Amino acid sequence: MANQHFQIVIIGAGPAGMAAALTTTKAGLETIVIDDQKDNGGQVYRNLQANQKTSPAYLGQSYYDGVKLAQSFADCGAIYRPDCTVWQITDTHEIALVSQGKAELITADYIIIATGAIERPMPVKGWTLPGVMSVGGAQTLLKQAAIGAEDAVFVGSGPLLYLTAWQYIKAGLSVRAVIDITGTKQWRSAIPFAPLAFLQPGMVAMGRKWLGDIRRNTEVINHVIAVEIIGQSQAQGVSCTLSTGDKIEIGSNHIFLHQGVVPNVNLTMATGLAHQWDHQAHCWRPVIDVTGKSSDEQIYIAGDGAGIGGAKAAVIAGRLAASAIVARCGKPRFLAQLYYKLRHLHYLSIRPFLDRLYLPPAHFRLAQADETIICRCEAVSKADVDAALDSGASGPNQLKAFCRAGMGRCQGRSCGLVVQEMIASHTGQSMTETGYYRLRPPVKPITLAELASLEGPWPD
Amino acid sequence: MGPAATRPVVIIGAGIQGCATAFFLSQRGQPVIVVDKDHVGRHASGVNAGGVRRLGRDIAEIPLSVAAMDWWNQIDQLLDIDKGFHRQFYVKVALDDAGADLASRRIQQLHKAGFQHETWVDRDQLLCRIPHLTKSVLGGVLVQGDGWALPWKITRAFHDKAVALGAEFRTPVTVTSIDRSGEHWQVTTDAGMIETDIVVNCAGAWGGRIARMTGDVLPIEAHAPMLVITDRQPIFLQSVVGVMGGTLSFKQLDNGSMVIGGGKRGVADVARNLTQIIPAGLSSFVMTAGRVFPHLRDVAILRAWAGIEGYTKDDLPIIGNGGEAGIIHGFGFSAHGFQLGPAVGEALADLVMARQTRVNLAAFSPHRFAESPDQTSRR
DSSP states (O other), rough: OOEEEEEEEEOOSSHHHHHHHHHHTTTTOEEEEEEESSSTTTTTTTTTHHHHHOOOOGOOOOTTTTTHHHHHHHSSOOEEEEEEEEEEEEETEEEEEOOOOOOEEEEEEEEEEEEEEEOOOOOBBBBTTTTTTHHHHHHHHHHHHOOOTTEEEEESHHHHHHHHHHHHOOOOEEEEEEEEEOOOOHHHHGGGGGGHHHTTTHHHHHHHHHHHHHHHHHHEOEEEEEEEEOOOOOOEEEEEETTSSSSEEEOSEEEEEEEEEEEOOOOHHHHOOOEEEEETTTTTEOOOOOBOSSSSSEEEEEGGGGGGOOOOHHHHHHHHHHHHHHTOOOOOOOOHHHHHHHHHHHTTTTTTHHHHTOOHHHHHSOOTTTTEETTTTTTTTTEEEEEHHHTTTSSHHHHHHOOTTTOOOTTTTHHHHHHHHHHHHHOOOOHHHHOOOOOOOOOOEEEEEHHHTTTOOOOO | OOSSSSSSSEEOOOOOHHHHHHHHHHTTOEEEEEEOOOOTTTTTHSSSOOOOOTTTTGGGGGGHHHHHHHHTTTTTHHHHHOOEEEEEEEEEEEOOOOHHHHHHHHHHHHHHHTOOOOOOOHHHHHHHHHHTTOOOEEEEEEEEEEEEOOHHHHHHHHHHHHHHHHHEOSSSSOOEEEEETTTTTEEEETEEEESSEEEEEEGGGGGGHHHHHHHHOOOEEEEEEEEEEOOOOOOOOOSEEETTTTTEEEEEEEEEEEEEEEEEEEETTTTTTTTEEOHHHHHHHHHHHHHHOOTTTTOEEEEEEOOOEEEOOSSSSSEEEEESEEEEEEEEOOTTTTTTTTHHHHHHHHTTTTOOSSSSOGOOOOOHHHHHOOOOOOO
16 A cells, blocks of 8 residues: 655644644645644643633633634644654654554655653652652643642742642642742853843743742742652652751642753654754754754754744744745745744743753752662662663663663653763763663554554454 | 783674674683774674574574574573573464475474474464464474573673673774784774784674775675564563564563564664664564464554664675684674574684684685675575
C-alpha cells in the first residue's frame, strides 16, 4: 500500500500547531494535524471546548484567550487526527503514526513540529512518593476533570507554579503554602532585563496579580535553599531549609513540584535534527532560523518546542513557520512574515527576565541526597549514577549501559537534564560537550500488535 | 613463555573481539594498547541481541563456536562476574511444513558433517518446555546449553579484566594511518604515534578501512540489524527462541523485558556513527514474534535500535594473518560474532604469539577474498 501523502503535516494541536494550520489551509495547502491528545488545544488550552460550556472563572482569562483560535481551527479545513501518536520521522520524511491500535506511514512535503514543552524535573528527596506530583499534572486534572486537592503545598518557582496556585485559590481550594525557591541571586541577575519585560505590560500585570492574590490567601515561604518531601510510603509533608539555616516543616498529603518548563525535544532529537544548549534558559533547543526552519530544510519547529515563549508567542511562531512554507510553495508572504517576525520578538521580550529569574539554582537541578531517585522508570538513585561516573562512564549514553538511567518508558524525559548536569559537574565539561541521550524510536511507547499492524492483523 | 614482543601489541577496536584479545594477551604477560575511535562496546558489541548459540551456524564456524562455548561455560570465573551467561537452550521453531522440512534437512546435513549438537524436538516436548508458544508450532531444532548474555556487560567485563591484568585502553582515539618503518609498524592516531611490532585489526564495520591502511583489500559492508526491547512482563521464558527459515531472536531478560531481533536492517551511516530505524522492517519481525508468542499483543515497545556491524561477502568472519608480517585481522563477523568472542580472542592471541591455534582458521583466512575476488555470495 502506498503511503498517504500530504503537503503539510503538523504535529501537535496546541497554539502553535493550530495557528500554523490556519495559515497553510488559507493558502490552499492540504494540511493534516496529528495530535496525541483527545482534543485540540495542547496543554495550555486543554479541554477548552468542554470547559467553555460552564466557563469556570478559576481557569482565568489567559485560558479563555484560546477560544477564538480553537474555533477558527475547527473551521479551517485541516484534517484533524486526535488520539494519534507520531513515533518516528525518518530521514526521508516518512512519518510513522499509531492511532486506535493501528500503525500508519504517511509522507509530507513539509512538516511542522509543534510538540510544546515539558516540565523540568525537580529531583528532591521523596519526589517519587505517592502524593507528590508535578504542578503541570495538578493543573491538567483541574482543567480536564475539575479535580483538585485540599491543603496542597506548591513547591518551586516559575509562572506555571503561580498560575496553578492562583487557579487553585480561585477554585476555592485551600492551599496550605507556596514554597518559593527563587533566590535573591536570581533577582539580581534578572533585574537588568526588567525594562525589556515591560514591553509586555499585560503579562507583567497578570503575574503581579497572581502573586498578589496568592499572598493574600496563603502562606508564601521565600529564601528556601533546600527542600525534602517527608514520608515513607506516602507524602506526609515537606521540609524546607531557609537561607538563615532555619527549618520549616509543613504537613500535607499533596505536594506539587515545579521548576519551570523546557522544550520537549524528544521527537526533534530522535529525528536527528540539530540542537544546541541554551545557556540562558538552561535547556536543549533545536537549531532553527528566524522562521522556525530546522537543520532539515523540510522540517519547521514552532512554539515552546523550539524554545519557551508561552502560548501567545507560540501562535505567532506557528503563523510564521506556516507563512515561510507557504512562501516556499510559491506564494510570497513578505509582509505577513515581517509582521510575524516583529510580533514574535515582541512576545519574547519578557523571556530574558523570566529565564533568569526562574532558572532553578544548581542545587535544585541536581539531586542532593544519595537515595534520591534520578531515573524514575528504572529506579536509579543519585548514588547509582555517582557510582557509574566513578567507574568511568564518560557521557549520557555510556551511563545508560553502566546504570540503566534513561532506559525506561519515558526515554529520559524525567531524568535527562539531571543526569546530564551530574555528568557535566563530574567531568568538568560544558553541557554542550556532555551532550544528551541518543533518543530512539518509538518516541512514545507503542504495542507489539500496533507495530506489527503495518504487516497485518496480529496472529491469534 | 615470555611476551612475543617487548613493544606493546596495538589492537584497533574495543569491541568484544578487541577486548577479548587484549584479555588473553594480558593474561600471557604480553603488553597491549587498545585504541578505539569511540568507547568500549560502542557499536555492535555493546548493542547486539546477545545470543550465545551454536545453533544454526555455518558448518565452517561450528568448531570455533564450540571452542567459544568452553569459555562461556566458565565465563563468571574467567572474568569475575555474576550471571554472565544465561545457559538454558536455544530453539528455532518450525511454524509450518516448510520450516519443519528445513529443520530435518539441517539436522541431516549436520549429522553427515559429524555434529550431533542440534536435535529435533516435537510439538508436545516443545510446548512442555515453553508453554506460552503458539499452539500451532510443529516442533523445533534445539541446542541444549546455548543461551544468552548481556553484550555490553560481557564486552565491558573483558575490558575490565584486561585492564586489571595491565592492558592499556586509549579512547576515543582514531587511527589515521599505519605505516611500515623498518622492522616495525607506526600506528598514527589523532593522539600521537604508537610504534609496534604487531597490529591486530578488530575494527568491526571499520575493519576494511584499517585493513587498507596495512595494504590488505578486504571487502566489508556495514549494515545495522535492528532490535527492539519491550516493557517488563512476568517471566515466562528462560531460553532463546528463533524461527526456522525466518530471522527472529527472542529472549526475556531477568527484569522481564524482552529483546526481539529479526535480522532486518536499518540504515547504517558509518561516516557519522549513526543508524536509522526503518519502521516497515521492524514491523515485519515483530509480526514474526507475534506468530510465535501471540499472547504478547498489548506489550509496549520501549525502544528500537540498531548497531553498526561489518559483513563479509560470504558471511564468515575474517580471522588470520594479513599480507604483511605483523598484521593480524579479526573482524567482519556478519552479525554472529558475539558468542565467538572468547574463542576469537584466544585465537588472535595465539596468532600474536605465533602459536598453533586451537581451532583451524583456514575457512576464515583473509586471503580467501584476494584469491577469488568475484566469489559468489552465499547469502
